[in-house]
Structures are given as C-alpha cells and as structure tokens.
Amino acid sequence: MCYNVQQKASIKELTEQFNATFEMPALYNPKQNISGFDHPLLPVIKDENPEVFQFLNWGLIPHWAKDDHIRKHTLNAKKETIKDVASFRDVTQQRCVLPVTGFYEWKWLDGKGKRKEKYLIQLQNEAVFGLAGLYSTWINPLNGENTNSFTLLTTAANDIMAEIHNTKKRMPLIMDIQQAQNWLRKGEDKLSRDLKTTCIESDGQLGLFG
Structure with missing residues (x-):
C-alpha cells in the first residue's frame, strides 16, 4: 500500500518536469514525510486540465457520502x-x-x-516522478461546500517491492513523466512495475536494485 510520500521538489522543478503551472502556489508545502492519514492538501494534476496543478485532499470522498469519515479507508484503491x-x-x-x-x-x-524497517523508495534516474490516482468531487450536505479529493492506485508488488512490503505485497502505480502524461490522456495502466532500477534508502543506507 502507500500511505506516506515525500514531496521535496520545488515549484520550479514541478512546473518544468510536468509542464504545468500552479493554481495556488502558496498552498504548496514541501515535506520530507507526508502521511495520508492527515488527509493533507497536495498538488495533483487531473486529466481534465493537465496544464495546472490543483490542490486535492488525500483520501477520496465519493459523491454519495453523507460525511467525510470514509476518507480514512480510501487513501488507496486496488487497481x-x-x-x-x-x-x-x-x-x-x-x-x-x-x-x-x-x-x-x-x-x-x-x-x-x-x-x-523503514524504506524510502525513489527512482534512480527520476528526481521527481508520479503516482497514479483517481479523484472525486464531494458536496458537503451540511454546508454545500465542495471538497476535491483523491486516492492512489496500487497493484501487485514487483520483485523489489515484494521484498520490502512483505505482508500484503502491494505497491503504488509508479510513473515517469512520459507515463504520467499517457495516464492522464489515455488511462494507460501499463506503468512502472517494470521500471529497470529503483533506489531504496533504509536507515541512511542507499542501495540500488535492478
């Protein structure tokens, strides 16, 4: 599964890599470790407008929900x-x-x-990469306010991740920049379970796995 991410890239790096501008740059707060269980507001690119980073809450709230309590169960979605x-x-x-x-x-x-044992997973040749997700808009029945939220898609772990996530053996759908663009345009989900090399950092030790 995937409940914690790192977002350390600058706005300049993100806009250049994804060829997209920020709708509200003041909301961006780079962090070493972001927990989905805090339901943070994070910059996301949506298929309907891939030229703009919009801020969505992590933890998808379906349109039919009576309240937002469901979002603690929808941080991830099995593809x-x-x-x-x-x-x-x-x-x-x-x-x-x-x-x-x-x-x-x-x-x-x-x-x-x-x-x-805690691991930080990164791509060797991609300082910034993408995780595939789905998004929803929910209207709060109590006050009529809109909440835009998202979930991250997961799939069966590849050989590297199966060694780490050794209980449920799942991993997020990882994408390089080109794959991210394909995902937004076409929904292609043959993503990076097969990316050649991943960097994995554990307790300060960096290892390369191919």
Whole structure:
C-alpha cells in the first residue's frame, strides 16, 4: 500500500518536469514525510486540465457520502477491483497524478510487525516522478461546500517491492513523466512495475536494485 510520500521538489522543478503551472502556489508545502492519514492538501494534476496543478485532499470522498469519515479507508484503491468497489466505481475514468520525490514503506522483521524497517523508495534516474490516482468531487450536505479529493492506485508488488512490503505485497502505480502524461490522456495502466532500477534508502543506507 502507500500511505506516506515525500514531496521535496520545488515549484520550479514541478512546473518544468510536468509542464504545468500552479493554481495556488502558496498552498504548496514541501515535506520530507507526508502521511495520508492527515488527509493533507497536495498538488495533483487531473486529466481534465493537465496544464495546472490543483490542490486535492488525500483520501477520496465519493459523491454519495453523507460525511467525510470514509476518507480514512480510501487513501488507496486496488487497481484490480476499482470497478467493483462502491467508493471508486463512479470515478474510474477520473484520472490524476500525484508528483512525488519518493514514498515510504515498512518491512516487517517479525511475524506480527512489532519490528519494522523503514524504506524510502525513489527512482534512480527520476528526481521527481508520479503516482497514479483517481479523484472525486464531494458536496458537503451540511454546508454545500465542495471538497476535491483523491486516492492512489496500487497493484501487485514487483520483485523489489515484494521484498520490502512483505505482508500484503502491494505497491503504488509508479510513473515517469512520459507515463504520467499517457495516464492522464489515455488511462494507460501499463506503468512502472517494470521500471529497470529503483533506489531504496533504509536507515541512511542507499542501495540500488535492478
């Protein structure tokens, strides 16, 4: 799964890499570690307007929800089942990209997860890359306010990630810049489970895996 990301790129780096401007640059707050469980407001590119970074809350709220409590369960969506899950089946064509400089995962060192090792996953040749997602707009029935939110898509882990995420063996759909553009335009999901090399940092030690 993917519940923690790193967003350290500057606005200049993001705008140049994705060829998109910021709708509200003052909202951007680069951080070493961002937790989805805080439902942060993050810069996202949507398929309907890929030239602009818009700010969406992490944790998708489906349009039919009575309140926003569901979002703690919708940080991620399994790519294989989005058409079968009520929270996602109405937004399968509402594609977005979250730009990141890395994401975090914890490897279980014992059977109960009492001992874990933290990993930062990055692409070797891509300082900034994308994570595929879906987005939704929810109207709060109490005050009529709109909330734009997103979820990150996950898939079965590749060999590298299966060694790290060694319980559920999942990983986010990782994209380089070109793949991100294809995802937004066409919804192509043959993404980077097969990217050649990934950098993985664990407790300050950097390793290359191919």
